[in-house]
Amino acid sequence: MPLSMYAASVPRFVHMLNNLTALLDKAQAHVDARKIDPAALTAFRLFADMFPLSRQVQIACDVAKGAAARLGGIEVPRHEDTEQTIPELKARIAKTVAFIATVPRAAVEASADRDTTLKLGKQEYTFTGMQYLLNYAQPNFYFHATTVYNMLRHNGVELGKKDFIGAF
Amino acid sequence: MPLSMYAASVPRFVHMLNNLTALLDKAQAHVDARKIDPAALTAFRLFADMFPLSRQVQIACDVAKGAAARLGGIEVPRHEDTEQTIPELKARIAKTVAFIATVPRAAVEASADRDTTLKLGKQEYTFTGMQYLLNYAQPNFYFHATTVYNMLRHNGVELGKKDFIGAF
Numbered sequence A, B: 001m002p003l004s005m006y007a008a009s010v011p012r013f014v015h016m017l018n019n020l021t022a023l024l025d026k027a028q029a030h031v032d033a034r035k036i037d038p039a040a041l042t043a044f045r046l047f048a049d050m051f052p053l054s055r056q057v058q059i060a061c062d063v064a065k066g067a068a069a070r071l072g073g074i075e076v077p078r079h080e081d082t083e084q085t086i087p088e089l090k091a092r093i094a095k096t097v098a099f100i101a102t103v104p105r106a107a108v109e110a111s112a113d114r115d116t117t118l119k120l121g122k123q124e125y126t127f128t129g130m131q132y133l134l135n136y137a138q139p140n141f142y143f144h145a146t147t148v149y150n151m152l153r154h155n156g157v158e159l160g161k162k163d164f165i166g167a168f
Helices: A010-034 A053-072 A086-100 A105-109 A129-154 A161-165 B010-034 B053-072 B086-100 B105-109 B129-154 B161-165
Strands: A115-120 A123-128 B115-120 B123-128
Touching: A010 A053, A010 A086, A010 A129, A010 A161, A010 B129, A053 A086, A053 A105, A053 A115, A053 A129, A115 A129, A123 A129, A129 A161, A129 B010, A129 B129, A129 B161, A161 B129, B010 B053, B010 B086, B010 B129, B010 B161, B053 B086, B053 B105, B053 B115, B053 B129, B115 B129, B123 B129, B129 B161
Parallel strands: none
Antiparallel strands: A115 A123, B115 B123
């Protein structure tokens, strides 16, 4: 059995995005219990020129959405980056998961050697589906998801790595 | 063309581990230029009960080493966790990369539906090779590699995401 393009993308993104929702639920419980302004977490940056937590969530969602759409051969829907609060960020994740679930599995499975083009700023990059998934989408997705975890941990939210990884 | 188990594992781990070395080179340059004790970085923790940077590097190496060996059907070599300094951590990465490069490609390619067992503490988990790579090895590897990046960024080392991702 070869490795499945679908198994390596859509269900993994859905799983990790759902874990991200669970992290945000723990963040909400943390600020509620301590009467902390939730913006202390959602606007938190690990360093002054890094994106705040809210933007990290948005980018994780966008990487997953873009990868699922491009590998599925369908247009990437545009989700505006308007979310500020924890409930809004959870809704953004839910919207992303709902979209990803609609992506046709057969098209994703057949995408490993289909070219896909990605525009980053003014640069265009052309990848095979496999390169795009392995070299771009997976590391970027895990990067932003992990950064959300680290930001919450750094602020004392009680989490462990198993909250991030979830069930195997 | 299906997705390749080998392409999704060994060369990706090697690529990211080499990026990690480049991050550590920038960390070394940072402490040298400012006459900072390097242990301020290598022993740094994002939160008191999280592992320090040195251990994050060791775990990233161990996840890559374990995945390459298990998928390649060979015994996982033991690397003692003795590294404290930046040069020692770079040597640990180099040792990991050197080992990973010896893993037989054909065995890894054939591993998607071969069972592999992982012992975590007292628990044993049995996965297919595909589940092990996608659900365990990839998220854990990226988690620890990203955490190293976030720790260095939080301490002011001048890095950008492209240092983490590297060339596509």
